[in-house]
Amino acid sequence: MKRRDTGILGEKLARAFLKQHGYHILETNYRCPQGEIDIVAKHKGFLVFIEVRTKKSLEFGSPEESITPIKRERMKTTASHYRQTHDNLPPLWRIDVVAVELDQNGKLSRIELIENAVSEA
Amino acid sequence: MQKPSFTEEKNLEAQGYHRIAGVDEAGRGALAGPVVAAAVILPCPIEEPWFDQIEDSKQLSPTKRELLFHNIHQIAISIGIGIADNEIIDAQGIIKATRLAMKLAINQLSPPPQSLLIDYMLLPEVKLPQKGITNGDKLCFSIACASIMAKVTRDHLMIELDRVYPGYGLAQHKGYGTEKHLSHLHRLGPSPIHRQSFKPVRNMIEK
Numbered sequence: 001m002k003r004r005d006t007g008i009l010g011e012k013l014a015r016a017f018l019k020q021h022g023y024h025i026l027e028t029n030y031r032c033p034q035g036e037i038d039i040v041a042k043h044k045g046f047l048v049f050i051e052v053r054t055k056k057s058l059e060f061g062s063p064e065e066s067i068t069p070i071k072r073e074r075m076k077t078t079a080s081h082y083r084q085t086h087d088n089l090p091p092l093w094r095i096d097v098v099a100v101e102l103d104q105n106g107k108l109s110r111i112e113l114i115e116n117a118v119s120e121a
Numbered sequence: 122m123q124k125p126s127f128t129e130e131k132n133l134e135a136q137g138y139h140r141i142a143g144v145d146e147a148g149r150g151a152l153a154g155p156v157v158a159a160a161v162i163l164p165c166p167i168e169e170p171w172f173d174q175i176e177d178s179k180q181l182s183p184t185k186r187e188l189l190f191h192n193i194h195q196i197a198i199s200i201g202i203g204i205a206d207n208e209i210i211d212a213q214g215i216i217k218a219t220r221l222a223m224k225l226a227i228n229q230l231s232p233p234p235q236s237l238l239i240d241y242m243l244l245p246e247v248k249l250p251q252k253g254i255t256n257g258d259k260l261c262f263s264i265a266c267a268s269i270m271a272k273v274t275r276d277h278l279m280i281e282l283d284r285v286y287p288g289y290g291l292a293q294h295k296g297y298g299t300e301k302h303l304s305h306l307h308r309l310g311p312s313p314i315h316r317q318s319f320k321p322v323r324n325m326i327e328k
Contacts, residue, residue: 033196
């Protein structure tokens, strides 16, 4: 499986997982000049920006560890961009990460939701 | 030299406005060509490496202005440009024509602004909270960006118009009343894009 396919499969699994957990998905692959966010959703009165990190188990590090400080900043900027260009949004927002791990055959071996993974500070 | 700040933007944000358009014009005093207005909504917070280079467009070199024009284009939430040509200026007067250009620029913004910061004037016909700021292009970041967008857009337009109406040197002076422009005007008479209601042009016709 190619890297890109891994990503697409991961996002598909993540969307299904989020829906099961009560997330109402507003948009996927939101782009602005400063970056991209995989999923925008509403969840219990929060506006949530979700980054999906997909990895195959044998690669080093956990999926959530692969978010660099630069990526973190870009996500925050992109989240601000979304909030600025859309109206009637919940005032509270956060950034979550869904970590998806696949085995060598591309089967799901772990999926986990990390709420508020990228803090405001 | 004071740099434009975010004081006004921050005040409006604190009041709950998150799409604030800076509005400015270029070419109000020129003898030829249109008046061009720009309205710019910037991302907030804005963190760009070129950010402290923003100044009143008149203080910047043409090269730097051009660079910043592209930078602003890349990151802006939305940009609107409005143009009122010399016929509108002659028919309605420069103030009305400037207001019209500004309104056209604001109407182009999508998503629409929630409040306006305008250089020097107010637009009572536009039903949005607004503030006119004297020297806004020097003091207020969003207006300074709008002044760059308006100025560069108009400069490009005047370079085009120089090809259509050669001989006046429009590409160099952009229609402003420089000595060279006046001498060309004297020699050739006014072109179809000269503002006949402006005194130096009118004097040429009456002669």
